[in-house]
Amino acid sequence: MSYTSKPFPAATPQPASGQKKVLSALSSSPQDCALFLDIDGTLLDLAEVPDAIVVPPLLPAGLDVASQRLGGALALVTGRALAYADELFSPFRFPIAGLHGAELRRPDGKVAKAETTAAFEALKADLRKETEGLEGVLVEDKGAAVAAHYRLAPHKQAQVEPIMERMLSRAGPNWTLQRGKMVLELRPASADKGHAVEAFLSMPPFAGRRPITIGDDVTDEAMFRIANRQGGLSVRVGAPSETAAALTLPSASAVRELIGQFAV
Numbered sequence: 320m321s322y323t324s325k326p327f328p329a330a331t332p333q334p335a336s337g338q339k340k341v342l343s344a345l346s347s348s349p350q351d352c353a354l355f356l357d358i359d360g361t362l363l364d365l366a367e368v369p370d371a372i373v374v375p376p377l378l379p380a381g382l383d384v385a386s387q388r389l390g391g392a393l394a395l396v397t398g399r400a401l402a403y404a405d406e407l408f409s410p411f412r413f414p415i416a417g418l419h420g421a422e423l424r425r426p427d428g429k430v431a432k433a434e435t436t437a438a439f440e441a442l443k444a445d446l447r448k449e450t451e452g453l454e455g456v457l458v459e460d461k462g463a464a465v466a467a468h469y470r471l472a473p474h475k476q477a478q479v480e481p482i483m484e485r486m487l488s489r490a491g492p493n494w495t496l497q498r499g500k501m502v503l504e505l506r507p508a509s510a511d512k513g514h515a516v517e518a519f520l521s522m523p524p525f526a527g528r529r530p531i532t533i534g535d536d537v538t539d540e541a542m543f544r545i546a547n548r549q550g551g552l553s554v555r556v557g558a559p560s561e562t563a564a565a566l567t568l569p570s571a572s573a574v575r576e577l578i579g580q581f582a583v
């Protein structure tokens with residue numbers, strides 16, 4: 320199978336159409352569904368800085384109940400580092416893809432991780448130095464990936480862009496530039512969220528099920544394309560102008576409400 324990224328097909332998602340369709344698919348035949356959930360902006364409200372996110376106290380247990388109803392076919396698919404994301408939902412440990420698909424903990428617990436290199440560590444140190452003078456620009460070290468956030472200083476995007484482009488050339492072909500909400504990231508080029516969803520769908524208990532993918536950002540488009548191709552449901556949170564998702568949900572709180580309604 321080719322993993323070449325194609326431009327988004329022109330899709331016109333129905334406004335806030337996800338709630339009914341997703342809940343109905345999950346509730347009517349949970350044994351046939353596999354649920355793939357993004358974290359930031361989908362399960363959790365966005366915050367000013369990466370560490371300021373708040374996990375609503377009942378959410379981890381709600382996800383656990385949902386996972387049980389799905390026979391374990393629920394996975395988190397995130398740009399966060401796997402270990403960081405795990406802590407958010409402790410004590411539960413769901414199958415999870417981190418670093419936009421480059422890290423994977425399979426349902427049987429086996430973990431595949433993208434490794435950093437000495438050269439990439441040096442690059443991260445230089446990125447920190449280069450952005451030191453850019454007030455409001457924050458560097459997030461994620462091991463084999465690194466993000467430069469400008470949410471606190473949106474006007475600095477124009478300065479961050481060329482720095483990250485240069486860092487990308489220096490990192491070489493094993494890394495790629497991932498755009499996101501007020502962030503530019505260098506992430507391993509080996510896999511994206513679409514690869515992660517495909518990998519899960521090749522393993523029990525995900526195999527043979529209909530994928531339902533929910534996300535809020537450009538990085539989630541890769542998993543929407545897989546869901547569309549496999550007769551599943553694709554849901555983009557928010558109101559994007561261009562997306563491959565067929566459905567939308569208005570906010571992370573609507574996603575949590577949906578999980579809560581299913582997890583009873």
Ligand SMILES: O=P(O)(O)OC[C@H]1O[C@H](O[C@H]2O[C@H](CO)[C@@H](O)[C@H](O)[C@H]2O)[C@H](O)[C@@H](O)[C@@H]1O
Nearest residue numbers: 358359365366367368369397398399470500502
């Ligand atoms: O794939 P996700 O689970 O959505 O992760 C994507 C990135 O999310 C985080 O950054 C975003 O959320 C922050 C907290 O709300 C926000 O401050 C930032 O502006 C957003 O870009 C995270 O820090 C990144 O590592 C993830 O790749």
Ligand SMILES: [Mg+2]
Nearest residue numbers: 357359360536
């Ligand atoms: Mg997100």
